[in-house]
Amino acid sequence: MENERLLMLPGPVPVPERVRQAMMRQAINHRGPEFGTAYADCAAVLKECFGTKNEVYIISGSGTAGMEAAVANFGRGKRIASLVNGKFGERLRDLGQRYGDVTAVESTWGTPLDLDALAAALEGGVEMVTMVHNETSAGILNPAKDVGKLARKHDALFVMDGVTSVGGDEVLADEWGVDIAIVGSQKCLAAPAGLAAVAVSDRAWERIAEDRPYYLDLAAYRKNGKKAPMETPYTPAVPLFLALAEAMAIIREEGMAARIARHRRMSASVRAAVSAWGLSMFPHLDAVHAYSNTVTAVAMPEGVTDSALRGTVKRMGIEIAGGQDHLKGKIFRIGSMGAVSAPEILATLAAVQHALRKAGVAGMGDGVGAAAEVLDA
Ligand code: PLP
Structure with missing residues (x-):
């Protein structure tokens, strides 16, 4: 070492030498082809990591920025069931309380989620479910497929924190019915800290809130993501994108x-x-x-x-x-x-x-x- x-x-995890080297260069224009290509390359590999055909957007901010983008854009004013069995489940619960009306479905940290209580909450008209896939605080992997099935049955959006599973463990967002999935750069992706990515389903886009945050407005990310070359709404953390693009090249090489x-x-x-x-x-x-x-x-x-x-x-x-x-x-x-x-x-x-x-x-x-x-x- x-x-x-x-x-x-x-x-954070150790960052491979070639990923660190990718950041060490002169500034580039974030409204130009070189940045657009790096962004598109990152998004393409991230789609594979998320197990989705949906578009992926990259936010300059840590994993929590991605979590907040999900809840603020799609959960405002909604009835939200927050599954909790560790610290990050609590974080999604607390975020939900800032924007919507939360029913917390709580289990002791490190014990299984209470899916019966979730089903009951969904019967009561819940419109969004939040869950942490890999609950880092307790070392437990939660049953995303089962939760996705329940959410779909009741036509609720399913927000899944994949911050410490995406890019490391199997994630099949489309197959599991995940509407908004989130990852952070400094975990399984082995990139520097400071970026979050979100994958958003068509169902979610149909329900995006009218009253959205400004900096984390995902509709703005979507609009700028359609440009050629691809762009972000505001100046992104360009060196981190360049590093992430190299980290994604490593993932592509490994498979x-x-x-x-x-x-x-x-x-x-x-x-x-x-x-x-x-x-x-x-x-x-x-x-x-x-x-x-x-x-x-x-x-x-x-x-x-x-x-x-x-x-x-x-x-x-x-x-x-x-x-x-x-x-x-x-x-x-x-x-x-x-x-x-x-x-x-x-x-x-x-x-x-x-x-x-x-x-x-x-x-x-x-x-x-x-x-x-x-x-x-
Ligand atoms: N979700 C999970 C499961 C995490 O492990 C973490 C960080 O450890 C986060 C969310 C928050 O991510 P960040 O610290 O990048 O904001």
């Missing part, structure tokens, strides 16, 4: 199927290590929910503090994530998204294994060996 630290976080398989193999190897250590995964799952394939959340063993664990790992040059909000000190999380490969996983697991032993966890099995078995299979 040329860098001081290996970031094994659920974003989405191979990329998904790699993410699944990496996360399976981390789960194998957790199991061999004798630790518990954090989410409590039923059949339709699954463990995240981009971040692994682990219950903190008795007697180990967050600072002892992550402090030791950090001294070895690696950063993993702790728990957020009330899960601080109760879980730790290992990101395995983006350009991650076996050497980074093995180094991280070796550091975590050492830190856990040093913190006094007794009787641990060989997690690094168990992960290596998965990676070598």
